[in-house]
Amino acid sequence: MTVHEDIRSTRGERGRRPDDAGTGIVTAFGRQLKLLRTRAGLPRPEFGSRMGYSASTIASFEQGRRIPLPKFIDRADEVLDAGGILKALKxxxxxxxxxxxxxDAARLEADAVALCVYANQLVPGLLQTAEYAEAVFRRQRPLLTWDVIVQRLDARMARQLLHDRQPPPLMSFVIEEPVLRRPIGGREVLRGQWERILWFGRQPHVEIQVMPLDSDDHAALGGPFNLIDTRHGQRIAYTEVQDDSRLYTGPTKIHELECRYGILRSQALTPRESLAFVESLLGET
Known part of the structure; x- marks a missing residue:
């Protein structure tokens, strides 16, 4: 795989069906799923029961209104004796x-050996609870349809399977203090998010640092960014704002962001101090 400098700058189309936002692959998969289910003589309720899903969810998959997770595709291929047809589309x-x-960033992230993430708007997706993530999607404007919210939520939670990979990638997060104080979804949702951050911060492959609001110096006022280390020894930078994103591989830009992230980490609270800070937030509620 070759990733070119400034590989992509695309604008998302919020609220549309998944196949409208990309290709017709989701619609094609749904039709194939329905054909195979019908061939197997399984009504939706019976197939859903075997798969652990409701008949309405199976209908959503077949109609291309909702995107199934990889584990569903693997299981469906076996239950329907599809001979790898569904797996080929996974x-x-x-x-x-x-x-x-x-x-493109999701594909690189899923195969990364190390990640550095600077967040100044929201808790990073790899650390979010399902409740926090749902609240984020519900508050997007223009409004997302419920099907798209469910799809995005499934995808957000699936990304976190990265933590379970063996060995997991090394992860470093620098999060602005106001992000941790903003009650997205309400105080109870925020409290659950604090607890989740503490749990992740105690894992050996994760380091979380808080950038305090009272710091008089700040190396990353230009906005959030990620650094992604691939298993091929390549470092790639990702930036995103207002649904426009860019991936960089050029050495000049990478070096600039590497230096910026290093200085930012030195300005932030240490990982131990940061977890103590999050614990103090819990104590305030």
Missing amino acids: KEVERAQYPPFFR
Whole structure:
């Protein structure tokens, strides 16, 4: 795979069906799923029962209104004796679950050996609870349809399977203090998010640092960014704002962001101090 400098700058189309936002792969998968289910003589309720899903969810998959997770595709291929037909579509379907502007970054992230993330608006997706993520999607404007919210939520939670990979990638997060104080979804949702951050911060592959509001110096006023280390020894930078995204591989830009992230980490609270800070937030509620 070759990633070119400034590989992509795309604008997401909020609220549209997944196939409208990308290709028709989701619709094609749904039709194939229905054909195979019908051939197997399984009504939707019976097939859904075997798969652990409701009949209405199976209908959503078949009609291309909702994108199934990879584990569903693997299981469906076996239950329907599809001979690998559904599995052959898995990678493309998985890619389609993300909004267009994030698809290339999601592919790189899933195969990363190390990640550095600076967040100044929201808790990073790799650390979010389902309740926090749902609240984020519900508050987007223009409004997202419920099907798209469910799709995005499934995809957000699926990204976190990265933590379970063996060995997991090394992850470093620098999060602005106001992000941790903004009650997205309400105080109870925020409290659950604090607890989740503490849990992740105690994992050996994760380091979380808080950038305090009272700091008089700040190396990253230009906005959020990620650094992604691939298993091929390549470092790639990702930036995103207002649904426009860019991936960079050029040494000049990479070096600039590497230096910026290093200085930012030195200005932030240490990982130990940061977890103590989050614990103090819990104590305030």
